[in-house]
Amino acid sequence: MYEGDVASVLITEQQISDKIQELAKQVAADHPARDGGSDLLLVGVLKGAVMFMTDMARALPVPVQLEFMAVSSYGSSTSSSGVVRILKDLDRDIAGKNVVIIEDIVDSGLTLSWLLKNLASRRPASLEVCALLRKPDAVKVDVPVKYIGFDIPNEFVVGYGLDYAERYRDLPYIGTLDPKVYSS
Ligand SMILES: O=P(O)(O)OC[C@H]1O[C@H](OP(=O)(O)OP(=O)(O)O)[C@H](O)[C@@H]1O
Ligand code: HPA
Ligand SMILES: [Mg+2]
Numbered sequence: 001m002y003e004g005d006v007a008s009v010l011i012t013e014q015q016i017s018d019k020i021q022e023l024a025k026q027v028a029a030d031h032p033a034r035d036g037g038s039d040l041l042l043v044g045v046l047k048g049a050v051m052f053m054t055d056m057a058r059a060l061p062v063p064v065q066l067e068f069m070a071v072s073s074y075g076s077s078t079s080s081s082g083v084v085r086i087l088k089d090l091d092r093d094i095a096g097k098n099v100v101i102i103e104d105i106v107d108s109g110l111t112l113s114w115l116l117k118n119l120a121s122r123r124p125a126s127l128e129v130c131a132l133l134r135k136p137d138a139v140k141v142d143v144p145v146k147y148i149g150f151d152i153p154n155e156f157v158v159g160y161g162l163d164y165a166e167r168y169r170d171l172p173y174i175g176t177l178d179p180k181v182y183s184s
Contacts, residue, residue, distance in 0.1 A: 002168060005181050010157060011150060011174040016132070017055070019149045023130060024059035026147055030128075031098060033062040039125070041097040045115065046070035046088065047169065048104035051161040052132045056102055067091060073111050078156045078164065078182070080107065084114040099124040100147075104161050105133040108140040116143060133157070133174070 031040045042064050044053030057064055070088035073080045099119060106112055112129060120127055130147035137154040152174075158164050159171030164181065 001171065005168070005178055006158075006171070006175040007178045009173050009175045010152060010155075011160075013172045016149075016160060016173070019132070020052075020055050020059050023147050023149060024056060024061065027056075027100060027130060028060055028062050031062060031100075039098050040064045041094060041099050041124075042066050042102050043090065043094070043099055043119070044068045044102045045104070045111070048161045048163070049102050049132075050169075052104050053102045056130065067094070069115070071111060071115065080110050082108075082110050084111055093122065094119065095123045097124050098126045099128070101127070101129045103129060103131040105135070105157075106131045106143060106145060107135050107138050109143045110141060112143045112145075113141045132160075133162075 040062060042053060042057060044050065044066065046068050047070065053066070057066060067090050068088065069086070069090055071084050071086055073082065073084045101112070101115060101119070103112060112131070116127065116129070128146040129144065131145050132149040134145060134148055134151050135154050136151050155176050156164065157174050157176055158168035159174045161169050162174070163169045164177060
């Protein structure tokens, strides 16, 4: 698939899957089930976090509810515009809920920083972030990320939900692209 476009595999399918088991244990330890239920609400940030969200939901050993928000700040570019647009809002009120935002990547941090402010104003009981990837050398605004999968180099990555111009989301691993892709 996408022969010749991928320059290197940064994180394999197996590494992603092992990390998700670890992250799910950490989240569940902080949100134990009570009376057979739990008040944990995962908010997935579309579209990038779609694979991570569905895998996390299935790995978590406690019942969770799912909500999605769609925001966009990258469009067809490899750098953030800094302007976050809500393309789809949550379907319901999160007041009093224990919310964990499920995000694929913290790059500049602008999206999450904006999202945390936006969701905090809706008065959840708690609000934490679980991100699969983070680029420590690219962060422009510090965002508190309680659960983090992998710190990666400051390179544009694709796969497992992450796109370049809407392509490559369906790769099962995280990789970098051959420079020819950006110039064509
Ligand atoms: O830390 P930042 O620099 O703000 O970057 C992170 C955000 O950028 C990407 O979303 P994008 O705008 O590409 O939308 P998408 O998820 O639909 O691809 C990614 O999925 C994160 O949500
Ligand atoms: O490295 C990235 N790849 C894909 N989408 C992204 N959005 C922020 N950073 C990235
Ligand atoms: Mg994108």
